[in-house]
Amino acid sequence: MEKENLELEELELKEKLDESIKICRSKSEELVNNLKYCLESRDFEKFNDFFDPKAVLNHCNEEIIGRNLIKNSINDLYIDKELKLYKVRTLIDSNQRHIACEWVTRRRDLNSDNQYDQGMASWYLKLSPNDYTVKTWYIWIDRVFDGDKVANLQIPIPKESGWIPCPIQYYSRKEMSEFLRLRSQSFEEEDLDLWGSYIHDDIVVRPPWNEQVNKNCCIEGAKEFFNNYDSPSISKMELLYDETIPNWCVYIQIFSSTNKKTGKKGEDIDFVFNEIIDGKVRYWRSYFNANFNKIFTENNFNFFIETLSKCSKNQKNLENQKKLNSSNNNNNNNNNNNNNIIGSGKD
Missing domain, CATH: 3.10.450.50 (Nuclear Transport Factor 2; Chain: A,)
Structure with a gap:
């Protein structure tokens, strides 16, 4: 009887943990989507709602402290830009409440550009343990794609080639x-x-x-x-x-x-x-x-x-x-063989 009660308690605990993970993942994904919407729409009216009052933004190694300053900084960066974000992958650590995202980005200056600059970016977000507001937000901009121009947003985003994930293996x-x-x-x-x-x-x-x-x-x-x-x-x-x-x-x-x-x-x-x-x-x-x-x-x-x-x-x-040398050697061998064929004009 005691064993059955223990197994039942363990099952209930697991169900609570599973439910907690689901809630964390759902709220984390919602937060990411809200930030994405703010940046793409250039609508920062509710931006402060997503941040802890003493939040820190590290944007390409430039640090900004305080949600009001973060809001002003992001607004200055993107107010005259059109930005589109295409999610590559998102990882969520429900225990620590950390989120990592990677994006393909397309951006253009509304005042001067007819084409979009295509690049990549990554985010690392650390959330408050008390709620799902952002305490720390790291942003990296990948400059590898600098110079890549896209005429319009209908052009498909680049697809990754050469890597297909293997079946999941377990590591603690x-x-x-x-x-x-x-x-x-x-x-x-x-x-x-x-x-x-x-x-x-x-x-x-x-x-x-x-x-x-x-x-x-x-x-x-x-x-x-x-x-x-x-x-x-x-x-x-x-x-x-x-x-x-x-x-x-x-x-x-x-x-x-x-x-x-x-x-x-x-x-x-x-x-x-x-x-x-x-x-x-x-x-x-x-x-x-x-x-x-x-x-x-x-x-x-x-x-x-x-x-x-x-x-x-x-x-x-x-x-x-x-490969080129091998091809040339094969051609030379073929030529030598042809020279020995009767009727080739060679003795």
Whole structure:
């Protein structure tokens, strides 16, 4: 009888937790949609309702404190802009009340532009434990797509190619946190053999969406990074664990290192999305600092990702050259064979 009562209590507790998760996800999605509506419609009348009075906005590393100042800042940024947001994915941590979103963006200046600039952006939202108002809002603007122009909104948004998520695998919050800690530690210690063991053979690294980088390119890119920088440090600021997709995660990191040539130390705050399969990173999407008023000559994590892309392009060029050489060899062999055919004019 006691066992039956215990099982019943556990079942009731699970149902309450499940219901709590559903409520959190629903309210979180509603908040994101409300913010999206405000930005797209340029209607900020109810904007303050979504923020804690002492909320903090970190927009491309420029910090604004207080919901009234946040409202004024966002209004100034977008009042003369047309902005459209197309959701790529949303992860929700119902335990911490954290939300991570990625968007394809299209924007134009209402006073001067006939076309839309197409890009990407990511948000990381930390909500109040007492309600569902925003306490902290991070925004990253991906400049990879700078220069991409779209004539009208009817043109389909870009589709991601090269990555199809694997079936979900289970990792606990603790396991995910420990995995990220060990991977970061191996990089800080410049142990590329160990670091490479955390990289899936089929890894896809982005940005941009048209880049695909395999494991070998990751290792070569890391070697190139260590040729230029030393004393790397990776500090995880936040980890979002979505109970519904436990092998996906989003985290915010502080990435710093020292330029060997200049001796200057650079520091970035980065948004990272990962898919983990079989204890290895299979998908890696990053957003870096993107302050349009500054040139980040010491943006180290950006340099690191660029080296991965560079190694990937070099490998693609090498593979293309091999294919070309193979094709030329085949043509030469065919020509030699033709020369030996009776009637070819050759003895």
